[in-house]
Amino acid sequence: VDSAVHHLKWEIKYEYRSPDCFQKLAVTVNGDNPGPTITATQGDTLVIEVTNGLHSENTAIHWHGIRQRGTPWSDGTEGVTQCPILPGETFTYRFVVDQAGTYIYHAHYGMQRTAGLYGLIRVLVRNGTIEPFSYDKERSLILNDWWHKSTMEQATGLSSLKFGWVGEPQSLLINGRGRYNCSLAGGTDVCNATNPGCSPFVLTMVPGNTYRLRIASVASLSALNLEIEGHNMTIVEADGHYTQPIVVKNLNIYSGETYSVIVKANQDPSRNYWVRLNVVSRKPGTPTGVAILNYYPNHPKKSPPTIPPTGPLWNDTVYRFNQSKLIKSHPNYTEAPPRTSDRVILLLNTQNKVNGFVRWSINNASFVPPTTPYLIAIKENLRNVFDQNPAPGTYGYQNYDIYSVPQNSNGTLSNSIYRLEFNSTVDVILQNANTMNVNNSETHPWHLHGHDFWVLGFGLGKFDPDVDPKSYNLIDPILKNTVAVHPYGWTALRFRADNPGLWAFHCHVEAHFFIGMGAVFEVGADRINKLPSYILGCGESRRLIKT
């Protein structure tokens, strides 16, 4: 097979944009926000030269869902796999896209994803490979939530002693377009419905044709529900893996997830339809986001004659829980998980305070990455970079009441990691709990770098280690890289730690990871190839540079 090498040169900049009519600084990639869609074929190599033109901000870009086998330094996770890319500097990512499917890229530095550094990656199957569904044409929708407050203001609030929560987003964006009610904003110079960019995205379909819609969420906070008025969707791919085809009226999609759905343009061709996007799981303070499904040759801006469908109730946890459980791997493409695991790590997710600051913790440890990336610290044996004790495998779990506001919510800051034996099979149980607010538990989409995991099961309530594993799906669980933990629920994952590297595992809510909701797995450090010298430079790694 001939595989191609794609050379891309990207300049990352701040530019004024008005994605929802409200003018704001947004990150652009070669002038575009969202960034350009990358299209490659399975087995191809991507070489992406990223130049940081942000002037006074560092950056790093994560290729979300790409496993980076043999290239852990190209994962783009600042503090874990690389030093920040400094303003004016260029960093070259080089990696193979070894798995077909729908992926995303986004900033992985501080909370920079909220500033709009994101885009889609399409990895096509090799010529002659047959997929378990067929379609005439393909379209894509990238979903996001959007704030008018800058990333700096959000990050400052979250890290202040007088906690400043980011609040609900002002808008929902579909392919970078939304619509804010400008009468709520001061002055037409900052918000104006005639601003370029703020008309709804138009998804054009030819009546009678069948479409593959690639859908990705890069939302910073919101769990989303997407519906195409009058059209069912058949889910066929999740995070790069083929699913059993499942027909849904609307799709719950959590930040960091990607799906492909099949949609048939088989309705009344004389009109257009709404594509409707809502916040779920948090009490919505954000208007419904819309795009227009345009049946060719109707005018693309012709408003549908209806109002957008309402969709499920925002607080219907059981509805979302049940849809999560429906996603299974396709029988012809099922790679069954190992029957047993070598190790079980139970991760209790709690909202905490540490020294008066609001934080999130995993087993009472609130994650703070070191300034020297773990990958370099471990390969170069810089032992004072981070706490060498293993990260906690449990926390007072037996007696922990997941339904109550924590009695003693004090956590500790930590940069310790989980060291996984190479090729071992690891189970992770994510256990949700009450936040520091009465009767409140949130949805957390957890994302693993470097590996896909089997989703063995979901539960509502407290995981019972003696009983619940008996109900694991070991037959046809889906492989994913991101999965939700529902309010007061648990989610069980299994993966084979077979990709040498240092891999982040974290809540994909930008504001949660930023205040501690994450962990790092070390896998087979002795098998990591010699680090390229260009990744050295920050923190303790400075003195390793040979002049």
Ligand SMILES: O=C1O[C@H]([C@@H](O)CO)C(O)=C1O
């Ligand atoms: O981390 C969070 O903080 C707020 C709230 O719990 C405190 O204001 C919220 O909704 C979060 O998800």
